[in-house]
Amino acid sequence: MNPAKVRTEVAGTVWKIVAAKGASLAAGETILIIESMKMEIPIEAPRACTLSEILVSEGDVLREDDVVALIA
């Protein structure tokens, strides 16, 4: 399967990277957490996948629809 892009639906700051590159994730498992409106909002794996790449670092400021990770 081609790598798919995982995007953030909310603007905010990357608060914590939870999953490691190369990890096998179940659908709904948290990849990273964004702080937005003072809440910790998880970005989750949209399906069972392998986390190919994390494209952001903790502290990065994101806009809506920014790509944060690639999954395969």
Added chain:
Amino acid sequence: MGWEKEVEALRERQRLAKQMGGSERLERQRAGGKLNVRERVEQLLDPDSFIEVGSIAGKSSYDEAGNLVSLAPASLVIGRGKIAGRNVVVAGDDFTIRGGTNEGSIRDKLTRVETMAADLRLPLIRLVDGSGGGGSAGMMDKDGHSRVPGYLGWDLVTANLNTVPVIGMALGSTAGLGSARVCASHYSVMVKDTSQLFVAGPPVVNRLGAHQFEKNELGGSQIHTRNGAIDDEAESEADAFARARKFLSYLPPSVFELPPRSEKRDDPKRNVGWLIEAIPREDRKVYKMRPIVEAVVDAGSFFEIGRFWGRGVITGFARLDGWPVAILASDPMHYGGAWTADASRKVARFTQLAQLFHLPIVHLADIPGFLVGLDAEKTAAIRHGVAALTAIQQTTVPWCAIIVRKAYGVAAAGHSNQSRYSVRYCWPSMRAGSLPLEGGIEAAFRKDIEASPDPQARIAELRERLQRLGSPFRTLEAFAYDEMIDPRETRALLCEFANLVAPLREPGRSTFGYFPI
């Protein structure tokens, strides 16, 4: 001798009309992954229920002896039929006839079907595929003059928005007037990959700039179900029809009747014990609202509308002890449930829909306020928010609000209709106020803090004091809110609400007009 010969002549014309645009064009339609208009009507409706109107309307030609030589049907198929045994009216574009444009249509069919739905007081489903009766350069050539834009029948379209449920389905490339006919509805759906919605499609747009758009890139469902132009995305045409059927199942046939109660029931006292743990105790942690909604309504009855846009708010129909209701719920996974401009538009649109068809509204609210920041200001969050709050205050349908967590700021005033009695509950996790403490303390006690030798310590001191005051028990002891409930009692109380207010639902026209915001 009777009139058999004429009946045979009628049947012959109907056979010709059913050939639509001919085998070549039908094959092209099929190759594009699309059903033709007659297959669509058949799949949408109950088997053998379609009764066509204007079945032989079209362009006919005769020889000198008066014998029929050919009959090209109009590019719009109209009639009535049944969905789950209830009558509906259908209008389907035939893309195989001049691409569903005006050249192949008989305009009176377009207005006739709108009138039929209005006067028979029946839901109308528009199966749109093409520009749906709009003009074209070809028209101008034929007419020998240009036309000042107008839409014959838009008065009927507008009136129907206040009278009967209208569903707009984009089932192919829809542009201009076709797109408008989809959006002038109470529920719109488009099919992933095989349908597009444009003001104007790639042939027009690609002449304007360097970028050459592919049609899905310009007007696919990934755009229009995220921006609110269209409510929902379907995986296939069959899925789109299933959604249309489901949508109608919660509604009356017109505003002049009440939404029907379902025979299928679910135990109002069904165990929903896990709800005691549904809201995290840590303020910053979010949770998933959809499972909470699913838990409190009748099993399997939640039908979400508009999942991919205005995502801070979840909207949909459901049943409580069989009674159809409208559900509004916050989604903290999206900006903590803050009302963005889109979320407010969604609330306004959905609230009007509930009002129009007499559905009591249940609001599971967790509203930290309007979204703040530059994006919120640029998108006029406050203006759209006012539209939502105004729609809420104008409703006359019964309301039940449950504040499950936050209720802050002007937006949170939309948790219920405060112009009259609403049933109002909160969960023990409620935190309410004009402004969240973060930021709110600095704003309200600026002088106090500045005068302090240790401003940070003073802020901490104030926060601790106000946090104690923020306990929901103090709010309820002051009767500043109605009642706190055990989250595990929520389903039973919502069912009690649905039964309580069922007799209060009143058929008839809404006190304010539906606006397809």
